[in-house]
Amino acid sequence: MTTLxxxxxxxxxxxxxxxxxxxxxxxxxxxxxDFGPAGLLRQRIEQGENCDLFASANLQxxxxxxxxxxxxxxxxxxxxxxxxxxxxxxxxxxxxWLSLLLRDDLRLATSTPLCDPSGDYTWQLxxxxxxxxxxxxxxxxxKARTLVGGPDSLPLPAGELAARWLIDHQHTEMFIGYASYAxxxxxxxxxxxxxxxxxxxxxxxxxxxxxxxxxxxxxTFLHSASAQTLLKQHGFT
Numbered sequence: 001m002t003t004l005x006x007x008x009x010x011x012x013x014x015x016x017x018x019x020x021x022x023x024x025x026x027x028x029x030x031x032x033x034d035f036g037p038a039g040l041l042r043q044r045i046e047q048g049e050n051c052d053l054f055a056s057a058n059l060q061x062x063x064x065x066x067x068x069x070x071x072x073x074x075x076x077x078x079x080x081x082x083x084x085x086x087x088x089x090x091x092x093x094x095x096x097w098l099s100l101l102l103r104d105d106l107r108l109a110t111s112t113p114l115c116d117p118s119g120d121y122t123w124q125l126x127x128x129x130x131x132x133x134x135x136x137x138x139x140x141x142x143k144a145r146t147l148v149g150g151p152d153s154l155p156l157p158a159g160e161l162a163a164r165w166l167i168d169h170q171h172t173e174m175f176i177g178y179a180s181y182a183x184x185x186x187x188x189x190x191x192x193x194x195x196x197x198x199x200x201x202x203x204x205x206x207x208x209x210x211x212x213x214x215x216x217x218x219x220t221f222l223h224s225a226s227a228q229t230l231l232k233q234h235g236f237t
Contacts, residue, residue: 005050006033008034009037009055011080011180012035019227026221031218042056046070056206059074062208071211074208074210075208077222082121082179084194085177086192086194087167087191089190098129107172109174110145110147110148112150115149118176122202144176145172147162148162148166161181163175163185164191167190180236
């Protein structure tokens with residue numbers, strides 16, 4: 001039986017097993033997946049690592065592989081947004097998502113821009129804040145500590161959510177991450193999750209790139225009704 005070798009963005013980790021189980025049941029093809037920050041995964045592909053399909057948390061990385069003629073095709077298959085997770089006991093009745101971000105007594109952690117799309121989207125959020133509140137977005141760029149998603153980041157234990165683990169281990173009081181994690185984060189009594197409203201929030205566009213013809217059935221499957229239902233059940237849009 002053919003086994004497809006896949007590289008996928010870490011934010012897909014929870015939805016990927018049921019997606020691949022459904023794909024294998026339909027196609028008879030097996031898959032094995034390595035997860036990581038999409039920017040670092042793209043670098044591994046560029047350096048010659050074998051891969052049939054790459055699933056990225058933004059469209060820029062698949063597009064670059066197509067431009068370099070490393071990948072054959074690309075497409076968009078899901079979307080996400082950002083949310084703010086905060087240590088519950090530091091939140092006051094007068095706080096909202098923006099006042100919390102700007103509080104000088106609270107530390108803010110994010111993913112690493114360029115290496116991890118979540119970090120890139122967070123910097124876009126800061127730019128949106130800057131447009132509406134001059135000086136505030138630039139302040140947040142200076143304040144943010146890029147603790148995950150980089151080559152030298154703290155290693156997260158398997159199965160842990162970055163926001164919960166970093167806050168629980170006192171590395172920060174706040175973390176900006178993907179909204180798809182919110183349903184799992186709100187189950188932790190020590191955390192409070194804040195939605196980031198439009199027009200500040202940023203839409204994360206997830207894309208695939210096929211590097212071999214063998215991956216075309218999987219690329220097609222990611223657009224199917226069954227795959228899209230699973231993605232929605234795991235917080236993607």
